Amino acid sequence: MQNIRIMRSECFFAAAFAAALAVAQIPAQVQPALDHISANGLKGNVSFLASDLLQGRATPSPGLDIAAEFVAARFRAAGLEPAGDDGYFQTAHMQQVQADTTGFKLQISDGKDTVDIGPDAAAIQTFTALDLNHVAAVKNRAADRKGKVVFVPAGDLRSATAMRDLRASGAALAVITGSRPRAAPRLASPEDRAESVPIVFVASGAVATMVKNAQSLTVTAHIAAPKEKPVTLRNVAAVLRGSDPILKDTYILVTAHYDHLGVKAEGQGDRIYNGANDDASGTASMIEVAGALSVLEKKPRRSVVFVAFFGEELGLIGSKWYGRHPVVPLAKTVADINLEHMGRTDDPTGPKLNDATITGFDFSSMPQVFVKAGKLAGIRVYKDEKRSDPYFARSDNQALADSGIPAHTMCVAFEFPDYHGVGDEWPKIDYENMAKVDRMVTLGLWMLAESDKPPAWNASNPQTKEYIAAAAKLHHATDSAGAK
Ligand SMILES: [Zn+2]
Numbered sequence: 001m002q003n004i005r006i007m008r009s010e011c012f013f014a015a016a017f018a019a020a021l022a023v024a025q026i027p028a029q030v031q032p033a034l035d036h037i038s039a040n041g042l043k044g045n046v047s048f049l050a051s052d053l054l055q056g057r058a059t060p061s062p063g064l065d066i067a068a069e070f071v072a073a074r075f076r077a078a079g080l081e082p083a084g085d086d087g088y089f090q091t092a093h094m095q096q097v098q099a100d101t102t103g104f105k106l107q108i109s110d111g112k113d114t115v116d117i118g119p120d121a122a123a124i125q126t127f128t129a130l131d132l133n134h135v136a137a138v139k140n141r142a143a144d145r146k147g148k149v150v151f152v153p154a155g156d157l158r159s160a161t162a163m164r165d166l167r168a169s170g171a172a173l174a175v176i177t178g179s180r181p182r183a184a185p186r187l188a189s190p191e192d193r194a195e196s197v198p199i200v201f202v203a204s205g206a207v208a209t210m211v212k213n214a215q216s217l218t219v220t221a222h223i224a225a226p227k228e229k230p231v232t233l234r235n236v237a238a239v240l241r242g243s244d245p246i247l248k249d250t251y252i253l254v255t256a257h258y259d260h261l262g263v264k265a266e267g268q269g270d271r272i273y274n275g276a277n278d279d280a281s282g283t284a285s286m287i288e289v290a291g292a293l294s295v296l297e298k299k300p301r302r303s304v305v306f307v308a309f310f311g312e313e314l315g316l317i318g319s320k321w322y323g324r325h326p327v328v329p330l331a332k333t334v335a336d337i338n339l340e341h342m343g344r345t346d347d348p349t350g351p352k353l354n355d356a357t358i359t360g361f362d363f364s365s366m367p368q369v370f371v372k373a374g375k376l377a378g379i380r381v382y383k384d385e386k387r388s389d390p391y392f393a394r395s396d397n398q399a400l401a402d403s404g405i406p407a408h409t410m411c412v413a414f415e416f417p418d419y420h421g422v423g424d425e426w427p428k429i430d431y432e433n434m435a436k437v438d439r440m441v442t443l444g445l446w447m448l449a450e451s452d453k454p455p456a457w458n459a460s461n462p463q464t465k466e467y468i469a470a471a472a473k474l475h476h477a478t479d480s481a482g483a484k
Contacts, residue, residue, distance in 0.1 A: 024375070024376065025376065026376050026377065026443060029296070029297075029298060030296065030442075030443060030446045032295055032296060032297075033292040033293050033295060033296050033442050033446065034292065034377070034439040034442055034443060036291060036292040036295050037288050037289075037292050037435050037438050037439050037442065038288075038435060039431035039432045039434065039435040040431070041288055041291075042281075042284050042285070042288055042343075042431050042434050042435055042438070043426070043429075043431045045070075045074065045280075045283075045284035045287055045288070046276055046280045046281055046284045046343065046426045046429060046431075047276075047426040048070060049067055049070065049258065049275075049276075049280035049283060049284065050274040050275060050276035050280040050424075050425065050426040051274070051426075052272050052274070053066070054066055054067055055262065055263055055272060056260050056261055056262040056263050056272050056273040056274060056275060057258065057259050057260045057262070057275060058259065058260070058261065058262025058263070059187070059233060059259045059310050059311040059313065059314055059317065059318075060096075060187075060231045060232075060233055060310075061262060063262075064233075064258070064259055064310060065234075067258045067259075067283075068089065068234045068236050068258065068308070068310070071088075071236040071258055071283060071287065071308045072087065072088040072089065072236050074287040074290075074291070075088050075236070075238040075287075075290065075306065076088070077291070078238075078287075078290050078291040078294045079294055080238035080239060080240055080290060080294060080306065081238060081239040081240075081241060082237075082238060083237040083238050083239045083305060083307075083327040083328070084234075084235070084236070084237050084327065086234075088236050088237060088238055089234040089235070089236060089237075090234060090235040090236070090237050090307075090321075090322070090325065090327060091232060091233075091234055092189070092232070092233040092234065092235065092310070092318070092321045092325075093230065093231075093232055094187045094188060094189050094230075094231050094232075094233060094317075094321075095187070095188050095193075095228045095229065095230055095231070096185050096186070096187055096188075096228065096229045096230075096231045097127065097185060097186045097187075097188050097226045097227075097228050098185040098186075098226055098227045098228075098229075099123070099124035099125070099126070099183055099226050100224040100225065100226055100227055101119035101124065101224070102224050103222055103224055104118075104119040104122065104124070104222065104223060104224070105220065105221060105222040106122060106175075106200060106202070106219070106220075106221050106223075107219065107220040107221075108137070108175075108207055108210060108211075108217060108218075108219050109134075109217065109218050109219075109220075110210055110213075110214035110215070110216070110217055111214075111216065111218075113210070115204070115206050115207055115210055117200075117202055117204060117207070121180070121202065121203065121204055122180065122200050122201065122202055123180045123181050123182070123183050123200070123201040124183070124198075124199075124200055124201075124223055124226075125186065125196075125198070125199040125200075125201075126196070126198035126199065126223055126225075126226060127188070127193050127196055127198075127225075127226065128198065128225055129223060129224055129225040130172075130173060130198050130221055130222070130223040131221075131222055132149065132172060132173060132219060132220060132221040132222075133220050134218040134219075134220055135147075135148060135149050135172060135173075135218060135219050135220075135221075136148050136149070136216070136217075136218060137149035137150070137151060137175075137217040137218060137219045138150055138151070138217075139151055139211070140152040140153070140156055140166070145169040145170065145171045146169065146170035146171070147170065147171075147172050148171060148172060149171065149172055149173045149174075149175060149217075149219040149221070150166070150169065150171040150173070150174045150175070151174075151175050151177060151211045151217075152166065152174055152175070152176050152177070153176075153177055153178055153208075154176050154177065154178040154179035154201075155178065157176065161466065166197060167195050167196065167197050169197070171197050172198070173197075173198045173199070173200065173219065173221055174197055174198070174199045174200075175199075175200050175202055175207070175219070176199060176200070176201045176202070177202055177203075177204075177207055177208045177211060178203065178208060179201055179203060180201045180202065180203040181201060186314075187231065187233070187311060187314060187317055189320075189321060189324070191324055198223065200221070200223070233310045233311060233317075233318065233321075234310060235307055235308065235309050235310060235318050235321065235322055236258070236307065236308040237305065237306065237307045237308075237327045238290065238305070238306045239251075239303055239304070239305050239306075239328070240290065240293055240294055240299060240300070240303065240304045240305075240306070241299065241303050242299060242300055242301050242302045242303040242304070242449065243298055243299040243300065243301055244301035244302070247301040247302045247449075247452075248301070248302065248303050249303070249332055250302050250303065250332050250333075250334050250454070251302065251303050251304070251305050251328045251329075251332055251333045251334065252302055252303070252304050252305070252333075252334060252335045252336075252337075252445060252448050252449055253304075253305050253306075253307060253333060253335065253336035253337070253400065253405070253407075254286050254289060254290070254304060254305070254306050254307075254336075254337055254338075254339070254445065255286070255306075255307045255308070255309060255319065255336055255337070255338045255339070255396055255397075255400075256279055256282030256283045256285065256286045256308055256309070256338065256339045256340065256396075257279045257282065257283070257308070257309040257310070257311075257312030257313070257318065257319075257340075257395075257396055258279070258280075258283045258308040258309065258310065259275075259309070259310050259311055259312055259313055259314075259318070260273050260274070260275025260278060260279070260280075260313060261273035261275065261313055261420065264422065270422045270423075271422060272422060273420070273421070273422055273424065274422070274424055274425050274426065275424055276343065276424050276425050276426040276428065276429060277341050277342075277343045277344040277413075277416060277418070277419075277424050277428075277429060278340065278341060278419065278420070278424055279312070279339075279340050279341070280426070281339075281340075281341060281342040281343035281344070281429060281434065282338075282339035282340045282341070282342050282411075283308055283339075284342075285339045285342045285434065285437075285438050285441065286306055286308065286339055287306075288435075288438050289306075289438060289441055289442050289445065290304075290306045292438075292442045293442060293445065293446065300445070300446050300449030300450055301449055301450050302334070302448070302449040302450075303328070303449075304445065304449055305327065305328055305333075307322060307327070309322065309396050312395065312396055316395070316396055316398060316399050318396070319396035319397075319398070319399035319400065320399045322399065322400075323399040323400060323402060323403045326403075330403050330404070330405060330474055331474050331475055331477070333400075333405050334405070334406070334448075334454035334455065335366055335405065335406050335407070335448055335454065335455050336397055336400040336401075336405055336406070336407035336408070337366070337370075337397075337407075337408060337409075337410055337441070337444075337445065338395055338396050338397040338400075338407065338408065338409040338410070339409070339410055339411070339441070340395050340409050340410070340411045341411040341412060341413050341414065341416065342410075342411065342412055342434055342437060342438070343412065343429030343430065343431070343433075343434045344412065344413045344416040344418075344428060344429055344430070345412060345413060345430045345433055346413065346416055346417060346428075347412075347413035347414060347415055347416060348415055348416075348417070349415075352412050352413050353430075353433055354378060354379055354380060354433065354436060355379065355380050355381075355382065355412065356370070356374065356379055356380075356381050356382075356410055356411070356412055356437050356440065356441075357381070357382055357383065357384045357387075357388065357410070357411060357412075357414070358370060358381065358383075358388070358408045358409070358410050359387075359388055359389070359391040359392040359394075359395070359397065359408055359409045359411075360388065360389060360392035360397075360401075360408050360463070361383035361384075361388040361389075361408075362383070362388075362458055362461050363392065363401075363406075363408070363457065363458055363461055363463060363464050363467070364406035364408070364455050364456060364457045364458055364464070365406070365455045365456050365458065366406050366408055366448070366455035367381065367383075367408060369444050369447050369448055369451075369455065370410070370440065370441070370444040372444070372447065373440050373441075373443040373444035373447055374440050374444075376443060377436070377439050377440035377443050378436065378440075379436060379437055379439075379440040381440070384414065387414045389463065391409065391414060392408070392409070392463075394409075395409040396409070397409045401467050401470075402466075402467070402470060403470055403474060404467060404468075404469075404470035404471030404472070404473065404474040404475075405471070405474075406454075406455040406456065406457055406467075410441065412433070412434070412437055457471060
């Protein structure tokens, strides 16, 4: 009896162990996709996108256009459906707006003294000419700002809501104190124009002091209309159609920005910002993942949309454009995973081999799917305690999160020695490691696309409040439209 009992329990443990092993295995049906990912494939694509020929892929530039054409060609090679308005291209008609300082005048008076700001001490952002004579000025917190000049300390404008609040105030002019950005031309969409409030940035300490101490202020300002030039920019978008009759009308986004910083204006030697890791590595990873999933005989149940964005380096411009002009319904888009810095492992905080991290790690349930995928694929997907949350707003996932879609950026190294430098070149990338990480990404995406349950924002995290509100609005708007 005793012996038999022992044998039975051994059998039980053996069976349980086998079951545990079976769970901890990559499902056979997705294996061909993972096998399709190759380090040399990644190296080939990164080396082209980051080559000197493309001159740093500035937005806009001929190098950027070549990169867009290349991404489209790779989507075509993978047999993906075009998702743009012009084949794979989503056309964005924008204006390049350059401030005109001719006749510029900005005088701030407290009734006793007047501070005069010259054109060299100001940075102007306006779409229209402005003519204000002794207009009352208030501080940013004032209840009634309509038609007035508003003084805003630069530090008050850090969040997207603060900027939205300022735009909604109806102020005649905002004078931002304590910061003066470089007077570079800006790219603007028709929506940007409709929402804009004229802004002058002033770094002068005299102005800050006067604003702080004065009881009442008036402002006189003369600003010329800016010079404008139309420009055409392109996101590149493709769909891998899902296999489930119902879930195929829901979408998972995989995104990366294909632009970078262009060419340094002056200096000796190499002046090209090649942007190999930032973000040719993300773009090449997206291409590789797209190619991998498209070899599967049975496609994932949900549809997967791949989008390469322009203009990230100028302030998430391509992804904001996408948020306003989605190629598939936002209300049917269940997730965005944005890929950045996928190749370099030499993070200053220590080497990042077989590791990947996700921004806003506790903002939604999505990162946990990649943690699971990582366990199967041999990649540790972890939360970087210090950088996870602050980096959430620093890439294209933000524009999708603002629309309510659970959206995160995946990266291997947040920072690396050549970050935004001319030394960000393709030979410095670890392509074997990058291929392993991309296999994990592919597996995680497949799991997301197979699952009945879409990712959800984490309501217990206060940082998700705005995104949850946006999600409610997005789904409510669709429900009422559907009811009509
Ligand atoms: Zn980037």
